[in-house]
Amino acid sequence: MLENFMASIMTVEGFAFYLFAVLTIGLFLVTVMSKNILYAMTSLAAGMVLISGFFFILGADFLGVVQLIVYVGAIMALYAFAMMFFDATRDIKENNTSNALVFLLGGLSALTLVLIFTAPIHSNMIEALYPMHEGVGNAQDVGIVLFTKYLIPFEVAAVMLLVAMISGIILAGKKMDHSLTEDENVDKVQLEKDEK
Amino acid sequence: MIGLTHYLVVSALIFSIGLVGVLRRRNLLMLFFATEVMLNAVNIAFASISHFYNDLTGQMFAFFIIAIAASEVAVGLGILIVLYKKHGSLDLDDLATMRG
Numbered sequence: 001m002l003e004n005f006m007a008s009i010m011t012v013e014g015f016a017f018y019l020f021a022v023l024t025i026g027l028f029l030v031t032v033m034s035k036n037i038l039y040a041m042t043s044l045a046a047g048m049v050l051i052s053g054f055f056f057i058l059g060a061d062f063l064g065v066v067q068l069i070v071y072v073g074a075i076m077a078l079y080a081f082a083m084m085f086f087d088a089t090r091d092i093k094e095n096n097t098s099n100a101l102v103f104l105l106g107g108l109s110a111l112t113l114v115l116i117f118t119a120p121i122h123s124n125m126i127e128a129l130y131p132m133h134e135g136v137g138n139a140q141d142v143g144i145v146l147f148t149k150y151l152i153p154f155e156v157a158a159v160m161l162l163v164a165m166i167s168g169i170i171l172a173g174k175k176m177d178h179s180l181t182e183d184e185n186v187d188k189v190q191l192e193k194d195e196k
Numbered sequence: 197m198i199g200l201t202h203y204l205v206v207s208a209l210i211f212s213i214g215l216v217g218v219l220r221r222r223n224l225l226m227l228f229f230a231t232e233v234m235l236n237a238v239n240i241a242f243a244s245i246s247h248f249y250n251d252l253t254g255q256m257f258a259f260f261i262i263a264i265a266a267s268e269v270a271v272g273l274g275i276l277i278v279l280y281k282k283h284g285s286l287d288l289d290d291l292a293t294m295r296g
Contacts, residue, residue, distance in 0.1 A: 008197055008198055011197075011198075013198055014197070014198050017198045017202065017203075021202075021206045024206075024210060025206070025209055025210060025213065028210055028213045028214070028233050029213055031217070031229050031230075031233060032213055032214070032216055032217035032220070032221075032226075032229075032230060032233065037223075037225060037226070040226060040229050041229070044229050044232060044233070047233070047236070048232075048236060051236050051239070051240060054203070054206075054240055054243065054244075055239075055240075055243050058203070058243045058244055058246070058247040059247055060243045060246065060247065060255050060258075062255075063239075063243055063255050063258055063259065066259065066262060067239070067262065070262050070265075070266055071232075071236075071262065071265070074266060075232070075265065075266060075269050078269055078270065078273060079225075079228075079269070079273070082225075082273045082276065082277065085277050085280060086225065086276075086280060086286065092223050092226070092287075094221065094222035094223050094226075094287060099220065102216055102219045102220045103216065105215075105216075105219060106212050106213075106215050106216035106219065107212070109212050109215055110208060110209055110212030113208035113211065113212060114205050114208050114209070116208075117201060117204035117205055117207075117208055118201055118204075118205065121200070123249070126249055128249055128250050128251035128253075129251055129253050130251060130252045130253055130256075131250055131251060131252070132250050132251070132252055141252060142252065142255060142256075142259075145252045145256060146256060146259070149256075150256050153260060157260055157263040157264075160263070160264075160267050161263060161266065161267050161270075163267070164266070164267030164268075164270040164271050165267075165270060167270070167271050167274060168270035168271060168273065168274045169274075170274070171271070171274025171275055171277065171278050172273065172274045172277045172278075174278070
């Protein structure tokens with residue numbers, strides 16, 4: 001067991017895998033446990049960068065790049081933008097549900113999932129539906145399958161993103177001129193002070 | 197050698213972390229972060245199965261999950277902003293208006 005671990009950590013892939021695994025789990029633990037929204041968001045972004053590292057190890061180059069652009073670029077920027085509306089620097093006070101029960105349930109589900117996934121897989125019954133082509137880059141391969149076999153889901157996803165964009169604008173755009181975090185009286189007081 | 201099981205176990209652990217976050221958090225923004233963690237865990241599992249069975253279907257599903265996550269964030273943050281304007285906080289306990 002230990003010898004196996006030592007041998008696998010010596011290879012480049014094994015070293016990268018264990019490094020990314022430990023770092024992602026740690027960063028996501030910070031995300032889940034942190035009291036500060038800013039810390040949680042930063043560690044989530046860092047964890048997502050490391051998850052794209054997993055994708056690069058697995059040879060899913062295009063997926064890794066999409067993860068970097070969409071998750072780290074777009075989604076995190078959106079969260080950071082939304083944070084301007086909420087008071088992000090203050091620690092949030094929440095009365096969390098009883099911690100022992102939650103950790104018990106989380107631990108039990110983790111144990112169950114690990115047991116399920118470590119069970120032997122009857123893999124000679126599994127056949128590749130859209131096998132990867134030899135000598136073709138990953139991005140090209142993904143493009144071939146995406147624009148032939150998954151064209152309709154792709155278009156539906158495009159329409160869904162359009163709907164989401166419009167609803168985001170409608171929901172967030174109402175009364176945009178009205179400040180959320182600052183009291184209007186504060187501005188007035190400040191103005192009076194400036195005049196004096 | 198790193199096998200499929202390694203990746204699936206890591207993905208299961210990250211998913212459980214997200215689950216603990218969803219169960220534990222009371223702040224809506226933090227709940228969103230926890231769901232992102234869970235979605236990412238599933239993406240790792242899909243990509244690793246795609247790699248080890250030499251099949252592109254897993255990667256396709258991961259792409260669609262990313263698209264769904266992006267639209268979920270767009271709509272969800274809009275709703276959060278509306279809720280914050282209305283109630284002045286994002287705490288689930290403050291938002292619970294129906295008490296049994």
